[in-house]
Amino acid sequence: MTKYDVIVIGGGAAGLSGAQALVRSRRSVLVVDDGTPRNAPADGVHNFLTRDGVPPQDLYAIGRREVRAYGGDFADGTVTAARRDDDGFTVEVSDGTTYRSRRLLVATGLSDVLPDVPGLADRWGKDVVHCPYCHGWEVRDQAIGVLATSSMALHQVQLFRQLSDDVTLFLHTAPEPTEEQWEELAARGISVVQGKVEQVEVTDDKLRGVRLKGGKVVPRQALAVQTTVRARAGFLTDLGLQATLVEANGLEVGTAIHVDARGATEAPGVFAAGNVTNPMAQVMPSAAAGLMAGAALNYDLIEEETRLAVAARSR
Template identity: 45%
Template sequence: MEHFEAIVIGGGSAGLAAAVALGRSRRTVLVIDEGNPRNAKASHAHNILGQEGTNPMDLLERGRDEARHYGARIIEGKVDTLTGSLDTGFTVTMTERSYSAERIVLATGLIDNLPEIPGLAQAWGKSAIHCAYCHGWEVRNQELLVLGIGAMSSHQAMMFNQLSSKITFINHNSSALAEENRATLEALGIPVLEQSVIAVEFDDQGTLASVLLANNQRLNAETLVVATHMQAQAALYESLGGSLAENPLGTYISVNEMGATEVAGIYAAGNVCNLGAMVMAAAASGTIAGAAINADLISSQLATS
């Protein structure tokens, strides 16, 4: 079985940054990536100093080149099982092959669970968006519809109100809009429609044409703002006995300031442990986790010498 000092599971910004930090410290590191990044549908990535507006796939390709330059090995595939412990070492098993490691970085990201509305999944990442910092500048002054589905929806309306005065809040899930949040929307002058959405419709170019309400009314707009319930891709972590934390955004792996989880020898970086992390923050957490693992390995090697 081929052995590495560290195996990084997930090859997005966080995982590749961890691999670069480890590679630059002359550690043997393997990155295993399923090749399905969360922002694959987005045409541009923002808030990345010096790389503003870069295509996300181009950014990852540069990251892979940098990680390989420092000796990291990158393979594509799905990890089936993760077993072991800090004392015995860890084993990562894929179809017909296994690898061992002394430390693990989980950079497996998250799943955006969307409301089950026909057409919404096709619009996601294009004309259906969620983050004012990721997409807000690009939709400034547009006709915006905010889909009210949970506690974060009124917060989204507040954030996008900074960018456009043409906002309508659709109270899709009426039980989720607290009176204090309704009062905030009223204070901001954002109208609230007491209707549910039954479909998201497109024009011939595949961009948002209208939103169909339960009363058969069609609302024309350029962009739909919708929150998702974010679910950390953490089955491997849970299989080792790790438990997930939860906040209003969803579920995540809790880590300390260096990326260490409650399972000794397992670190996490990126969206799997910070649901709100944008690309630059995710990469920074990967660098921190990689540096922490290198220091951890030095201490371990000194203790056994």
């Protein structure tokens, strides 16, 4: 069995960027990826300088070609387990295949858990969006709704108000705004609808509006939602790693794997980068984090090789 210097788990922006840094340093690298990136439903990647609007799959295809050009290998599948062996790691893929390496770079990203509203998931990544920086320009000047499940929506709705004069906040399951927040909403001309949203209405493959409990439909062309994000990290249990809760302003955002500034986890030899460590990161910072982790991994290997060389020379 080939033993790689590094197995990169996840072939999105972070994983491919890390792999590229490693193969350009003449490291043997295997990238294991299941082909289901978080942003697959989106038409294009945005705020990625020189690649703005490129379809996600096209971006990753370019990355794969570049990594292969430097000698990187790829395997299709989902990693189901990762274990430490005597001198490295063994990784098991969903088809039963196993691979070995000296180090691991985890870049599996995360999954979005959408609010439980019928019809919402079907429009996800189209006219149901979450990030004003990722999708805001595409829904500018439209009738935008913001579906609130927590007070975090008060921040989100102000960001979308920057993009359109017609913005409505649906309180849904969020707590009542404070007096100060009511004043801010009114000052910005943001409409507020109380009561639960029962369903997303679609006509001719386009969002028509949202149906409230009781039957009233409020017309909207786009709907912003808050998701809870979950790190794709269950396979790391045998290495003593698990995702921990991430909060922002006292509210749960999701889960992530903790890393230091280099991308190193608490498990020696295991590094991580991208959304699996930072739920708020977009594609460009995820790619940058992958590059930094790849460089750190290369030097981690150099330090080990230097120690071994010194020991061999002194014998």
